[in-house]
Structures are given as C-alpha cells and as structure tokens.
Amino acid sequence: MTAAAPLMNFENLNVIYNQGEPNQVHALQDASGEIYEGEFISIIGPSGCGKSTLLHTLDGLIRPVTGSIYVNGHRVEGPGGEKAMVFQDFALMPWHTVFQNVAFGLRLQGRSEKDIRDHVMHYIRMVGLEGFEGKYPHQLSGGMKQRVGIARAFAVNPKILLMDEPFSAIDEQTREIMQEEVLKIMFKEKKTVVFITHSIDEAVFLSSRIFLMTVRPGRIVEDLKIDIPYPRTLETKLLPKYQEYKALIWNHLKGEVTRQYQRGEV
Structure with missing residues (x-):
C-alpha cells in the first residue's frame, strides 16, 4: 500500500533578517518537516527560537533565503487560499x-x-x-x-489553518475551553492545523505531533508523535503517558534555555 503524500512539506528553510548588515539575525536554519492531512502539528521551542518566523514563512508572508515549501506538490510563493492564519492579537x-x-x-x-x-x-x-x-x-x-x-x-x-499562539491573550479557564473547542471544530471540518505555543501542556493536549526547535538559529531537532487517542478531554491530562510527554518536552526546553544562558543570550 502506497503511503499518503504530505499535504505540506518544507525543506532546508533558512531565514536571515537584515542579511549582510551588522545587525544580521539568522532566525531559521535548515528547518525541514512534513505535515499530513488531518494532523494537528504544534511547534514549540525556547523564546526567540523562530517559531513565529517558521509559521509566517510557511504562510508565504516571509520569503526564505534558501529552501522550499510545497502544498499538495505545488510550490508556495506567497500567501494563498490554501492557508489561513489566526493571530495571537485577534487582528x-x-x-x-x-x-x-x-x-x-x-x-x-x-x-x-x-x-x-x-x-x-x-x-x-x-x-x-x-x-x-x-x-x-x-x-x-x-x-x-x-x-x-x-x-x-x-x-x-483553507486546507491548512496556521495558528500563532492564538490563546496567549486569554485567561486560563477560557484557554482550556478553547482548546477543546478547536479540536472539535478541526475534526468536524476535517482541517489540518499548524499551531505555535509556549505552553507544553497545550502542545501535548492538542497535538498529533510536535516539532521541537532549538535556540536561534531555529532548527527542528525532533518530530515527536503524541500517541494519545482523540477525542481528548481535561481527564486526558491525568494520564501517565501525558505526564511523560510533558516531562520529555520540558527537558528539551530546559536544555535549550541552558544553552542560551551559556551563550549570554538570556
């Protein structure tokens, strides 16, 4: 049986702000990944690692210095109807x-x-x-x-919904309600979601897979499958496996933040 082709794939994305200038910033380095139809992908990493840069690049709002993005085999050259963005500040x-x-x-x-x-x-x-x-x-x-x-x-x-920390500006109780609502809507509408968050708990609760990123320049160093069946409820958070995923991600982030301190970037 032939495996399904990815709905979106991106290869070796490099994003450099102010390229060639003294204040040049290498935001993304060789970021690559595949996203399949119906998945909920979260992207998590230390603050300033390039999560939002990656999401905006996937949307076509930022043009990478090198690398390529494809949706259904067609190269992404800019924003298009196959993708839609939900911003953290409501917009x-x-x-x-x-x-x-x-x-x-x-x-x-x-x-x-x-x-x-x-x-x-x-x-x-x-x-x-x-x-x-x-x-x-x-x-x-x-x-x-x-x-x-x-x-x-x-x-x-849209085929793909891109969400940039959409719940960061709302209170914790509403945030938990919205997490459950988004999952219900996603499955009802048969959508694919790429989601940025700083919250380990949120990432584990929502995701089918999680891309773990390094400190800047941001690279995807692990593609973590969350092997907990849907539908998920607040009771899901009590499962031992749920806590194991949270600990694994926390250890990754702790290691990356330690690197930031050692490099004098925090």
Whole structure:
C-alpha cells in the first residue's frame, strides 16, 4: 500500500533578517518537516527560537533565503487560499461587526451575498457566537474575539489553518475551553492545523505531533508523535503517558534555555 503524500512539506528553510548588515539575525536554519492531512502539528521551542518566523514563512508572508515549501506538490510563493492564519492579537477590524469580520475573506474572494451570509452564519454558529453577529470587537471578551478570528479563518475554507499562539491573550479557564473547542471544530471540518505555543501542556493536549526547535538559529531537532487517542478531554491530562510527554518536552526546553544562558543570550 502506497503511503499518503504530505499535504505540506518544507525543506532546508533558512531565514536571515537584515542579511549582510551588522545587525544580521539568522532566525531559521535548515528547518525541514512534513505535515499530513488531518494532523494537528504544534511547534514549540525556547523564546526567540523562530517559531513565529517558521509559521509566517510557511504562510508565504516571509520569503526564505534558501529552501522550499510545497502544498499538495505545488510550490508556495506567497500567501494563498490554501492557508489561513489566526493571530495571537485577534487582528480583528474594530470598525467591523462580528459578521463583517468573518465575512471579510469571503468578500475578497468575490462570493455572492447569499453565499457569504450562509457561510458566515454557519461559522458564527460553529464557534458559539450566534446572537453576537451585530456586535463590534470592543463589545466582546477576549475569548469571544478569538472565536471570531477562528471563524474568519475557517470561513475561507483553507486546507491548512496556521495558528500563532492564538490563546496567549486569554485567561486560563477560557484557554482550556478553547482548546477543546478547536479540536472539535478541526475534526468536524476535517482541517489540518499548524499551531505555535509556549505552553507544553497545550502542545501535548492538542497535538498529533510536535516539532521541537532549538535556540536561534531555529532548527527542528525532533518530530515527536503524541500517541494519545482523540477525542481528548481535561481527564486526558491525568494520564501517565501525558505526564511523560510533558516531562520529555520540558527537558528539551530546559536544555535549550541552558544553552542560551551559556551563550549570554538570556
């Protein structure tokens, strides 16, 4: 039986900021990986290791100095409809209502008003915001704003959802609720997710695999499979295997942060 081809693969990505200048920063070094359809991939590493740089490069927002990215065998040259980003700061337009924010990408696609309304209301209901479609961002809690961002990303029907620390700005209780909600939505909509987080607990709870990164210049040094079946609930966090994964990742991060101290970078 022939193995499935990866939905996304990236090879030997190098990103250098201010190349050739005295303040040159080598952010990513030879980063490579494969992502398969339906996976939830988390990227975790020490602060400043290039996690967000990698995610933005995969989206096509940053052009690498060397290396290549493919989605379904087609080379990524920039942002495209096969990918959508959810940002940590919500990135909502404050002058637009919930409905208008979710509809934004669909309007850029030139969809009909009926199609827009049907799609927008489907995703507003999906994230539990029905009845709030006429509200503005300043009238919403942090968790509700993040739900709008997730609905907006799903509405354009991307193959891959890229999430850059989407829960970092919300409280711990809401964060745990959102983790379960994102998994439910992901499986219901049959999406593939690439997720940046600083939280070991969050990465283990959500992920099918985790890419562990080194200190800058960031490299992926381990592709860790999380062998805990879905669906996952808060009770999953009590499993001995769950705690073993957390300890393994903590030891990796501790070693990398120690290297940062030794190099005088912290």
